Amino acid sequence: MTIVAESQPDIIEKSAQAAPLRVLLVAGTSPGEPGVGGVILRDLVSTHGAENMHACWLNPNRDKQPHYIPELATTFFERRYETGWRPISGPVGELISCVATKTLRRPLVNRAVQGVQQQVAQFKPDVVLCVLESGMAVQVMARLVKSLTIPVRTIVWDDVDTFCPDGNLDHWTRITIAKDFKTVLQASECVAVICENMQAAYQRDYGIDSFVLRHGMPQVEGASSRSQKGDDVLRIGFAGSITTPDCIRSFISTLDGLGWNIAGRKVCLRMLGARFQLGTLSKQWIEYLGWRDVSETRDLLGECDLLYLPQSFEPKLRHLSELSFPTKLSTYVAARRPILLQAPEYASLREFWARYPLGPVIESLDAKDVQSGIEAIVHCDDAQQANWLQTIAKAHEEALSEDLFRQGVNRLLAPQASSRTS
Numbered sequence: 557m558t559i560v561a562e563s564q565p566d567i568i569e570k571s572a573q574a575a576p577l578r579v580l581l582v583a584g585t586s587p588g589e590p591g592v593g594g595v596i597l598r599d600l601v602s603t604h605g606a607e608n609m610h611a612c613w614l615n616p617n618r619d620k621q622p623h624y625i626p627e628l629a630t631t632f633f634e635r636r637y638e639t640g641w642r643p644i645s646g647p648v649g650e651l652i653s654c655v656a657t658k659t660l661r662r663p664l665v666n667r668a669v670q671g672v673q674q675q676v677a678q679f680k681p682d683v684v685l686c687v688l689e690s691g692m693a694v695q696v697m698a699r700l701v702k703s704l705t706i707p708v709r710t711i712v713w714d715d716v717d718t719f720c721p722d723g724n725l726d727h728w729t730r731i732t733i734a735k736d737f738k739t740v741l742q743a744s745e746c747v748a749v750i751c752e753n754m755q756a757a758y759q760r761d762y763g764i765d766s767f768v769l770r771h772g773m774p775q776v777e778g779a780s781s782r783s784q785k786g787d788d789v790l791r792i793g794f795a796g797s798i799t800t801p802d803c804i805r806s807f808i809s810t811l812d813g814l815g816w817n818i819a820g821r822k823v824c825l826r827m828l829g830a831r832f833q834l835g836t837l838s839k840q841w842i843e844y845l846g847w848r849d850v851s852e853t854r855d856l857l858g859e860c861d862l863l864y865l866p867q868s869f870e871p872k873l874r875h876l877s878e879l880s881f882p883t884k885l886s887t888y889v890a891a892r893r894p895i896l897l898q899a900p901e902y903a904s905l906r907e908f909w910a911r912y913p914l915g916p917v918i919e920s921l922d923a924k925d926v927q928s929g930i931e932a933i934v935h936c937d938d939a940q941q942a943n944w945l946q947t948i949a950k951a952h953e954e955a956l957s958e959d960l961f962r963q964g965v966n967r968l969l970a971p972q973a974s975s976r977t978s
Contacts, residue, residue: 588624803866
């Protein structure tokens with residue numbers, strides 16, 4: 557079951573003619589803050605208009621509360637205790653963690669619920685738009701949907717089984733949040749999800765319709781068939797956070813085994829992101845450029861020969877590989893470079909690659925397979941290189957463009973929104 561943002565042009569056209577809805581945004585991510593979520597919400601606000609929105613930010617930053625978009629009215633609510641605490645292991649430790657979490661979080665959730673209700677009364681929105689990206693966001697919205705008399709629309713970037721285990725929450729708290737997650741989804745009149753796998757899973761598990769909304773950005777101008785760097789250097793680009801430690805270990809280990817030299821070219825791994833932790837027992841060439849905004853990240857990746865994109869093979873992270881869709885792919889495609897995918901056959905990106913083969917696929921963690929994947933790009937002829945670049949342009953146009961993102965936002969915030977597939 558596949559849906560793209562432009563599949564209901566009649567809804568989008570009608571919404572463009574009508575007055576924009578007044579939207580109350582509830583999220584644990586502030587529009588405009590550094591990071592993927594902040595960038596997506598910044599562009600969402602830009603598309604709909606900050607003057608038509610009020611943000612309720614469940615803010616995890618206790619020391620400061622920066623206002624990233626001055627023209628967007630924002631109300632802050634304290635968000636804490638999202639990591640489970642266990643004084644001892646075993647069932648007793650789980651029980652203590654559950655009691656502590658419930659005791660500490662309940663007042664914060666209650667205050668946020670009351671605060672959002674006050675903003676509904678004062679701002680008088682037409683709809684509430686929520687981003688379910690944290691346990692507190694889920695719990696707040698589950699309580700709100702029972703009392704709200706206006707429609708709720710929802711965005712999901714990560715599945716509940718991704719962000720709850722990340723916080724090491726106890727078994728009972730995870731069950732409660734999972735039930736609340738289902739409550740919010742089923743109470744929403746329109747749901748936007750990150751990928752087709754998630755769309756199909758939510759139809760199966762929750763009985764809801766949804767549509768795919770992915771971030772997009774303009775492609776870099778004037779990319780050549782090869783990087784502009786000297787032929788003696790092979791630059792491999794990677795951006796974002798590391799959520800696949802097994803893949804990264806196998807990739808770095810393979811380069812270590814090759815002495816960071818492939819086909820007579822020195823290998824340089826260009827990494828862009830807020831923080832990385834990489835172990836080494838050998839001489840490496842890693843070019844760490846820190847965090848950059850998406851446009852600069854795109855341009856720096858555009859200077860590379862190939863880009864590396866992993867999804868985990870670990871059984872405990874299967875749900876992440878199946879239901880997530882790395883937003884960095886939008887930036888990779890915008891950089892117009894061949895992409896080397898390392899992912900298991902059940903990963904969401906394998907389905908995307910079946911439609912848009914953007915580069916070679918590494919199907920295991922084995923060093924020989926990793927080496928073969930890299931060499932497939934290094935030794936490819938001009939015809940294969942051109943074919944990858946044409947496919948990248950097609951994927952951008954049909955799935956990951958800036959215009960498609962705007963159309964998806966307009967659909968999500970249309971006067972008569974619909975999640976129904978076509």
